Amino acid sequence: MAEPLLKVSGLQTHFFTEEGVVKAVDGVDFEVHRGQVLGIVGESGCGKSVTTLSILRLVAAPQGRTVGGQILFKGQDLLKLPEAQMRGIRGNRIALISQDPLTSLNPVLTVGEQIMEAIILHQHVDRRTARKKAIAALEAVGIPSAASRIDEYPHQFSGGMRQRVVIAMALSCEPELLIADEPTTALDVTIQAQILALMDDIRRQREAAIILITHDLGVVAEMCDYVAVMYAGKVVEYSDVATIFANPKHPYTRGLLKSIPQLGEKKSRLVPIEGQPPSLALLPPGCAFAPRCTEYTRKCSQQMPLLEQIDTNHMVRCWVTAGQQDTPAPAGATR
Amino acid sequence: MTDKLLEVKDLKKHFPIHRGIVFRREVGAVKAVDGISFDVLKGETLGLVGESGCGKSTTGRLILRLIEPTSGSVRFGGTDLLPLKDRDMRPMRRRMQIVFQNPYGSLDPRMMVGDSIAEPLRVHKLMDGKQIQQRVKELLERVGMSPTYANRYPHEFSGGQRQRIGIARALAINPEFIVADEPVSALDVSVQAQVLNLLADLQDEFKLTYLFIAHNLATVQHISDRVAVMYLGKMVELASSDRLYAEPKHPYTQALLSAAPIADPTQRKRDRMLLQGDLPSPVNPPSGCRFHTRCPLVNEVSNNLCKTEDPPLGDLGGGHLVACHLHKVAPASHLLATVPRA
Numbered sequence: 185m186a187e188p189l190l191k192v193s194g195l196q197t198h199f200f201t202e203e204g205v206v207k208a209v210d211g212v213d214f215e216v217h218r219g220q221v222l223g224i225v226g227e228s229g230c231g232k233s234v235t236t237l238s239i240l241r242l243v244a245a246p247q248g249r250t251v252g253g254q255i256l257f258k259g260q261d262l263l264k265l266p267e268a269q270m271r272g273i274r275g276n277r278i279a280l281i282s283q284d285p286l287t288s289l290n291p292v293l294t295v296g297e298q299i300m301e302a303i304i305l306h307q308h309v310d311r312r313t314a315r316k317k318a319i320a321a322l323e324a325v326g327i328p329s330a331a332s333r334i335d336e337y338p339h340q341f342s343g344g345m346r347q348r349v350v351i352a353m354a355l356s357c358e359p360e361l362l363i364a365d366e367p368t369t370a371l372d373v374t375i376q377a378q379i380l381a382l383m384d385d386i387r388r389q390r391e392a393a394i395i396l397i398t399h400d401l402g403v404v405a406e407m408c409d410y411v412a413v414m415y416a417g418k419v420v421e422y423s424d425v426a427t428i429f430a431n432p433k434h435p436y437t438r439g440l441l442k443s444i445p446q447l448g449e450k451k452s453r454l455v456p457i458e459g460q461p462p463s464l465a466l467l468p469p470g471c472a473f474a475p476r477c478t479e480y481t482r483k484c485s486q487q488m489p490l491l492e493q494i495d496t497n498h499m500v501r502c503w504v505t506a507g508q509q510d511t512p513a514p515a516g517a518t519r
Numbered sequence: 520m521t522d523k524l525l526e527v528k529d530l531k532k533h534f535p536i537h538r539g540i541v542f543r544r545e546v547g548a549v550k551a552v553d554g555i556s557f558d559v560l561k562g563e564t565l566g567l568v569g570e571s572g573c574g575k576s577t578t579g580r581l582i583l584r585l586i587e588p589t590s591g592s593v594r595f596g597g598t599d600l601l602p603l604k605d606r607d608m609r610p611m612r613r614r615m616q617i618v619f620q621n622p623y624g625s626l627d628p629r630m631m632v633g634d635s636i637a638e639p640l641r642v643h644k645l646m647d648g649k650q651i652q653q654r655v656k657e658l659l660e661r662v663g664m665s666p667t668y669a670n671r672y673p674h675e676f677s678g679g680q681r682q683r684i685g686i687a688r689a690l691a692i693n694p695e696f697i698v699a700d701e702p703v704s705a706l707d708v709s710v711q712a713q714v715l716n717l718l719a720d721l722q723d724e725f726k727l728t729y730l731f732i733a734h735n736l737a738t739v740q741h742i743s744d745r746v747a748v749m750y751l752g753k754m755v756e757l758a759s760s761d762r763l764y765a766e767p768k769h770p771y772t773q774a775l776l777s778a779a780p781i782a783d784p785t786q787r788k789r790d791r792m793l794l795q796g797d798l799p800s801p802v803n804p805p806s807g808c809r810f811h812t813r814c815p816l817v818n819e820v821s822n823n824l825c826k827t828e829d830p831p832l833g834d835l836g837g838g839h840l841v842a843c844h845l846h847k848v849a850p851a852s853h854l855l856a857t858v859p860r861a
Contacts, residue, residue: 227707342797372570373734374794377778381793399708402737402780406787425784443712445741447779448764453719454741456712460677 187259188215189393190239190361195253197231197238200246206464208234210417212253213491213499214410216361221387221394223408223425225401225440227461231417232397236363239395240274241267257361276306279354283366285346289338295322296334299353306357321352325382344375348382355386362386363395368403380407401444405429410497413437416462416472419491423498433500435477471503479504524696524728525559525582530591532577536802550801551577553752554591556832559696564722564729566743566760568736568775572798573749575732576620579698582730583615584608595696613643616689620701622681626673632684633659633669639691658687662717679710686717693725700732715742736779740764745838748772751801751809754832758839768841770816808844820844 197209209231216222224232237243238250241262255262257278262270282288290298299318303309309317315334322330325348338346347367354362364383368376384407387394396407404411404425411428413421413436421434432438439457459476462468468475474484483503491501500506533548552574559565567575580586582593584600593600600611616639619625626635633655640651656666662683673681682702689697699718703711719742721727733739739746740760747757748771756769767773770792777792794813799805805812811825824844832842 227709344797372798373736374570374774374778375797376780377791377793378795380780400780401708401782405782405784406780429782429784440708441782443709444782445712445715445737446783447737447740447776447781454712454716456716457709458713460679460710461707 190216191256197250214412216393219391220409223404223411226414230414276357278361279359281364321356325352365397420501433505522561523558524561526594528592531589555754563744566739566746567732569749574752615696616694617698662687
């Protein structure tokens with residue numbers, strides 16, 4: 185396979201707080217290729233948003249610091265770039281679509297001003313050209329009469345339309361990588377379907393890569409090519425979307441899939457994952473999922489398993505599945 | 520035939536919009552709920568689904584008179600609740616409780632959870648101090664928590680645990696009927712299933728009747744016997760859970776089902792019905808059928824009927840009700856008491 189657009193390996197972002205070190209991201213590995221959608225799934229507090237902030241180098245200093253790992257964007261380590269160069273990448277070649285369109289737009293500026301700001305900054309064009317580009321961007325995301333609505337304020341748009349504005353802003357500089365952090369969580373289901381269809385078009389037409397962060401396994405199944413499942417700051421399973429749903433290996437992934445009600449099939453009882461997600465400041469030694477795991481062995485609470493390759497494009501961080509392998513594949517193993 | 524526990528008829532809530540400071544005058548109304556009728560049978564779970572702003576939460580609160588309805592009637596166990604004075608309403612409130620959506624906002628942060636759970640018992644003066652303590656312990660155990668947690672404060676608990684506390688509080692006075700307003704949507708996926716199972720177990724154990732309000736179709740289908748779909752303050756369809764999902768008749772229900780993402784990548788290529796546009800404003804809802812501005816089948820009906828005439832809720836047989844001009848059916852004036860349980 186060709187060189188990935190983005191390759192994250194061994195990423196660690198810790199927050200140094202008064203209560204101790206919170207290891208929000210502590211071992212994240214994945215790749216994203218052009219024209220593909222990578223889904224990052226996990227529950228609140230698993231570190232999925234901090235992962236994206238780390239990629240964009242937006243983690244709030246001084247408490248938060250990326251203390252280890254590599255983020256290779258077209259072969260270049262973003263963690264080693266000087267801030268001035270990073271600024272040329274952020275919003276230009278890697279763009280972020282945030283979760284809540286209401287708070288990510290400035291209420292006292294027209295949407296046009298906000299889209300043009302990025303275009304003028306990155307593309308060094310005059311206001312007239314920037315305005316044309318902004319109108320084109322709004323049209324591309326399906327906002328009717330874009331030429332007049334460009335002068336309106338965010339509060340004059342509905343939730344779905346606001347999210348389109350945020351997407352238009354992200355697309356205005358034609359980024360190669362789009363990071364969408366729960367882009368449809370705040371939206372209704374019929375509007376969610378519209379926004380997902382739009383993002384799928386963008387991926388197809390512009391060959392952009394998308395990292396889609398979500399907790400909704402339905403959205404993952406609809407949109408993603410590859411999936412990274414995160415738990416307590418670590419990627420616990422990574423594979424193509426068909427394998428994740430048909431042949432999940434990590435007990436957490438299996439538990440998640442079993443615990444959701446599926447439309448159209450009536451199960452008498454759901455099978456929940458017992459217990460609560462752990463606090464990141466007080467992680468147990470060994471595997472963080474061990475206290476909730478149904479396949480727990482003694483080794484699990486002693487030592488953290490590595491993310492090991494068990495098949496082409498299928499990696500799992502678990503002692504139990506690793507134990508099933510006759511010959512562990514250390515070549516593919518990462519920390 | 521199963522008994523009706525709750526009968527709602529032509530329930531309306533119009534929130535007035537005021538203008539002016541000195542001369543305050545009403546300039547319009549948000550028609551949050553605009554004439555809905557349904558029954559809830561004893562021991563069943565009726566699901567209420569719809570998108571934000573469709574009036575589903577308002578409906579739940581109107582039934583409990585947490586918001587005063589504009590008009591209509593709500594009969595609970597044969598008694599019309601709306602004309603009751605506060606003093607007469609209180610004994611009725613013992614029989615009906617609510618579990619709120621937001622487990623972070625619905626518990627008083629300065630009250631120990633034991634006191635929160637005990638409050639309904641104290642308000643209704645049902646027990647003395649010792650008995651209350653005993654009862655709180657029982658309730659905490661019943662919802663799967665340690666009785667020693669009674670002396671802790673809400674901030675010490677996770678969202679799922681707080682929702683269990685909210686459920687314990689609702690159970691405290693042995694109600695017959697519980698309105699569950701989006702009880703799991705604020706919770707993590709792995710914890711949602713725990714709370715849904717708890718609600719199902721409690722229903723079996725205490726013969727509870729639920730009105731389960733949610734926007735997640737899969738969740739509603741899982742827990743409900745019958746499901747009602749709302750759009751812009753109106754009910755557009757009501758049927759048994761199985762039937763609604765297998766044979767949705769209203770174009771809005773069809774669109775809602777088709778838009779819901781399915782957690783199965785092999786079904787990605789299925790045909791989907793994508794709705795255009797946004798939800799219209801309930802201040803000035805569209806004329807005729809409220810869905811006609813987004814309905815993909817609006818031209819299937821002759822004479823522009825959809826744009827001029829509001830379709831009545833009609834009975835397709837077997838308790839499957841739909842309000843759509845595409846389905847010419849007898850009006851369901853008698854309403855749905857004959858629906859077989861799923």
